[in-house]
Amino acid sequence: MLDLLGDTKGVALITRSRELSHEELRRLASKITDPIPARSLVLLVATNTIEAVAGYVGFLEKGIVPLLVGAKTTPEQIAGLVDLYQPDYAWIPADMPGQQYDLYDYPGTEEKGLSYRLIHYNRLTANGLHPDLAALLTTSGSTGSPKLVRLSYGNIEANARSIIASLAITSRDRAITTLPFSYSYGLSILNSHLLAGASIILTEESLVNRGFWDLLRQKSATTFGGVPYHYTLLKQLHFERMDTDSLRYITQAGGRLGDELHGWFAQVCMDKGIDFVVMYGQTEATARMAYLPAEMSLTKIGSVGIAIPGGRFQIIDEQGNPVSAAHVEGELIYTGDNVSMGRAISRDDLRAGDLLAGKLETGDLACFDDEGYLYITGRKKRFLKLFGNRVSLDEVEQLLMRRGFTAACSGKDDGLVAYVESGGESTADLSTIDTIPPLLTSELGINSNAFSVILIERIPRNSAGKILYSRLDGTDGAQFDETDGETHEA
Amino acid sequence: MSHLTTYDKVFVDSLDLSSDQLGKELQYQSVPNWDSVGHMQLIAGIEEAFDIMLDTDDIIDFSSYEVGKEILSKYDIVI
Numbered sequence: 001m002l003d004l005l006g007d008t009k010g011v012a013l014i015t016r017s018r019e020l021s022h023e024e025l026r027r028l029a030s031k032i033t034d035p036i037p038a039r040s041l042v043l044l045v046a047t048n049t050i051e052a053v054a055g056y057v058g059f060l061e062k063g064i065v066p067l068l069v070g071a072k073t074t075p076e077q078i079a080g081l082v083d084l085y086q087p088d089y090a091w092i093p094a095d096m097p098g099q100q101y102d103l104y105d106y107p108g109t110e111e112k113g114l115s116y117r118l119i120h121y122n123r124l125t126a127n128g129l130h131p132d133l134a135a136l137l138t139t140s141g142s143t144g145s146p147k148l149v150r151l152s153y154g155n156i157e158a159n160a161r162s163i164i165a166s167l168a169i170t171s172r173d174r175a176i177t178t179l180p181f182s183y184s185y186g187l188s189i190l191n192s193h194l195l196a197g198a199s200i201i202l203t204e205e206s207l208v209n210r211g212f213w214d215l216l217r218q219k220s221a222t223t224f225g226g227v228p229y230h231y232t233l234l235k236q237l238h239f240e241r242m243d244t245d246s247l248r249y250i251t252q253a254g255g256r257l258g259d260e261l262h263g264w265f266a267q268v269c270m271d272k273g274i275d276f277v278v279m280y281g282q283t284e285a286t287a288r289m290a291y292l293p294a295e296m297s298l299t300k301i302g303s304v305g306i307a308i309p310g311g312r313f314q315i316i317d318e319q320g321n322p323v324s325a326a327h328v329e330g331e332l333i334y335t336g337d338n339v340s341m342g343r344a345i346s347r348d349d350l351r352a353g354d355l356l357a358g359k360l361e362t363g364d365l366a367c368f369d370d371e372g373y374l375y376i377t378g379r380k381k382r383f384l385k386l387f388g389n390r391v392s393l394d395e396v397e398q399l400l401m402r403r404g405f406t407a408a409c410s411g412k413d414d415g416l417v418a419y420v421e422s423g424g425e426s427t428a429d430l431s432t433i434d435t436i437p438p439l440l441t442s443e444l445g446i447n448s449n450a451f452s453v454i455l456i457e458r459i460p461r462n463s464a465g466k467i468l469y470s471r472l473d474g475t476d477g478a479q480f481d482e483t484d485g486e487t488h489e490a
Numbered sequence: 491m492s493h494l495t496t497y498d499k500v501f502v503d504s505l506d507l508s509s510d511q512l513g514k515e516l517q518y519q520s521v522p523n524w525d526s527v528g529h530m531q532l533i534a535g536i537e538e539a540f541d542i543m544l545d546t547d548d549i550i551d552f553s554s555y556e557v558g559k560e561i562l563s564k565y566d567i568v569i
Contacts, residue, residue, distance in 0.1 A: 208529040
């Protein structure tokens, strides 16, 4: 169990019209969790609302395990998760469509005035949950085979404490939401600020809405986080000229920012008196593992910095031997108390203990400079970050295969390319390839600007039938280690 | 090309729409692609097509197809 609120005083949650003290949040949380026994599994749709956050806080405090999903999760995907992981309850927005899936309203728990409701799944109790298991996160951009990351109470607390130390978060900070807390980076912002006794300003509006900026100013937000596309957006919005007086620091994670944007924000933030902190993380490490201290942001452009307190990085070569020299690339290994208990692909996996023992093979390729600052240089595993969402290329290929398209997927962050075979085994009508981007949008919840489709006669393969990705797009495919292009996500 | 044709083409291209989706009903989040990512593409498309630089306030107020026309009139672009 983990009490994120501790004995802190002051304001915990702020919305346009309400403020909840830590004490009021605690009371609401215990009201929500009152009918739910400890060690139940609860599917939680994580919107940036008081009800969702109160549910989450209450679940952790009472030893109830939330399985966090985003508000864009389709009814079919929720039904799939429910089938696979057999939650005992669901805590979901009252107006969420598609609740007909074998659901049964638990009588008498619907809170008057709450925009959420508790649903009890009327079934026999499934297998138990491991006592250390605190929360479950999907690896973002679920492609219909939803793998979960298992986080322990120790993971969440260790990571939150490291982040508090890295960013010097105090009870005076006010973080405004830009990300859902079903996403590990969003969750990390929530956890670290609540544990520091700071406030969270909750909004479902995004950086492109006037409502977001009005709220940021009215409630004097001191910080927010963003993935790379948020920073592209901020630059487009002329962040350099905006009234952002209340901001103390902003963070970036969720993929490589690119040197140009990094340099631009390092300079602009310095001019504006805002600390700009580039970070690096993975859901498997609860969230963040590295940070580039703001005072180094201009001198170490392109670097994700150094390990957070309590963490350690190592780079290993292809034989698994540690690389100590600077500027030599290898796979990045991280050790720390925030390394998760491992993955889950079935309900039975939720009984398992810690399988990683504090050591994470990140699948990222990296090197150090001669002062020990870390640079991410590529990826061993075949996935892309699409507007902050991790999407496995192999899973997209399988998804297209189920629709009759034989495809090889490649590309770069924010730009997935599906090469559809015209002369081979595709069974779908090839005049319908225009339907692929909208199909991927509805399946993945990602803007179709991320997807392009190219028709090719034959997908290049070796004699064993393996796809030769390097031949698809030449040098563009260099995001991945050539020798290990076939590696599947663990 | 008339300004209206240009304006419509930017919407169709950046939000991946068909032309019958354009009109009074079209606003932020009324179609799957007009999310914050789509908004960014849309604004970039408008700025490029009309060779203008929109102010911050105009970008965050650009909340519908119709409102966009009013905003562009401030830049002497009559649609």
